[in-house]
Amino acid sequence: MKTFEFIRPADRAAAIATASQSKTAQQGANVRFIAGGTTLMDLMKLNVEAPARVLDINRLPLDKIEATGDGGLKIGATVRNSDLANHEKVLRDYPVLSQAILNGASAQLRNMATTAGNLLQRTRCMYFRDTAMPCNKREPGSGCPAITGANRMLAILGTSEHCIASNPSDMCVAMAALEATIHVQGPKGSRAVPIGEFHLLPGNTPARETVLEPGDLITHVTLPTPVAGSKHVYLKLRDRASYEFALASAAVVITVAGQNVTRARIALGGVGTKPWRSPEAEAALVGQPANGANFRKAAEAALRNAKPQSENAFKIELAKRCLTHALQMAVTS
Ligand SMILES: Cc1cc2nc3c(=O)[nH]c(=O)nc-3n(C[C@H](O)[C@H](O)[C@H](O)COP(=O)(O)OP(=O)(O)OC[C@H]3O[C@@H](n4cnc5c(N)ncnc54)[C@H](O)[C@@H]3O)c2cc1C
Numbered sequence: 001m002k003t004f005e006f007i008r009p010a011d012r013a014a015a016i017a018t019a020s021q022s023k024t025a026q027q028g029a030n031v032r033f034i035a036g037g038t039t040l041m042d043l044m045k046l047n048v049e050a051p052a053r054v055l056d057i058n059r060l061p062l063d064k065i066e067a068t069g070d071g072g073l074k075i076g077a078t079v080r081n082s083d084l085a086n087h088e089k090v091l092r093d094y095p096v097l098s099q100a101i102l103n104g105a106s107a108q109l110r111n112m113a114t115t116a117g118n119l120l121q122r123t124r125c126m127y128f129r130d131t132a133m134p135c136n137k138r139e140p141g142s143g144c145p146a147i148t149g150a151n152r153m154l155a156i157l158g159t160s161e162h163c164i165a166s167n168p169s170d171m172c173v174a175m176a177a178l179e180a181t182i183h184v185q186g187p188k189g190s191r192a193v194p195i196g197e198f199h200l201l202p203g204n205t206p207a208r209e210t211v212l213e214p215g216d217l218i219t220h221v222t223l224p225t226p227v228a229g230s231k232h233v234y235l236k237l238r239d240r241a242s243y244e245f246a247l248a249s250a251a252v253v254i255t256v257a258g259q260n261v262t263r264a265r266i267a268l269g270g271v272g273t274k275p276w277r278s279p280e281a282e283a284a285l286v287g288q289p290a291n292g293a294n295f296r297k298a299a300e301a302a303l304r305n306a307k308p309q310s311e312n313a314f315k316i317e318l319a320k321r322c323l324t325h326a327l328q329m330a331v332t333s
């Protein structure tokens, strides 16, 4: 690991002013915030990230979970994943979020990992994490060995000819289904970004993963008012039962009145280059009887544009079954 300066900014303004001196907030940033450190320190040890300055934001007052005036929830950027998953309002009103977080990593990691850090965790693509290999995300223009190489874990939705890396987060998939909003404060002021617009598709610029600019500090995330009577399920399929990233996962928030689905919010994990909301599956469900045949149709719609790689075609059927089963679990819960 290269040497770096470790700074504890006195307040939010100082943190933003120092971070704004970075040339980028994306790959290659020379100033980085650090929260739990469970992503950043790993990548620094691998020389994938080499910031000259690391700004510890743990003393900033961003660690509260609070009800909002409209009945929603405000989650501070440095709230630990374990505190969020076990918060009584999350367990009661947003159980899909609790389930998703508890399906990720390990208890020790969740005790350190934060809300903002989880939003910004990087892909587990092995070439990205190995500086001896080319990788367009790490070194633009160097190539993507995953396309002809080890791609079993990688994405089948939202890929480009330049990058097929999957987004590894569980929490973000639930937040996509809950229509969370990410609140950012930067040198030019504050702004609110819907989660669907926060992460970017790789396209021609896979090194650019989010809309963040130099100096941008995630301050908190808000969740809208919970939908009365909605059923929540997060189902994660993986190679082993714990401490493993998703091959496919599904976050389902669904409301059924009588026999019919009246509202559905669906997101998929493990298969997309970003947390993958599926308006196609939602449209296929709303107004239809809540039964297995229609759940399967929704899953077919969600995966219609899937583009498999040499080793991961199995993910198409796996993701369809994952979503179908998650919907079944939701309506029978
Ligand atoms: C072995 C292992 C297994 C794991 N398994 C899973 C899993 O199954 N599912 C899953 O979802 N995750 C998994 N994770 C990932 C884990 O959830 C993330 O590492 C964690 O959420 C990152 O949070 P952090 O606070 O530690 O981030 P940090 O490492 O502190 O930061 C990560 C990034 O976010 C930036 N950052 C942090 N806070 C802010 C802020 N407020 N504003 C702007 N930028 C900020 C940092 O600069 C850095 O670039 C695993 C991690 C490990 C090491």
Ligand code: SF4
Pocket (backbone or CB within 6 Å): 123, 125, 126, 127, 128, 134, 135, 136, 137, 138, 143, 144, 145, 146, 147, 154, 162, 163, 164, 165, 206
């Ligand atoms: S899939 Fe993306 S992260 Fe992986 S090697 Fe290709 S460019 Fe790099």
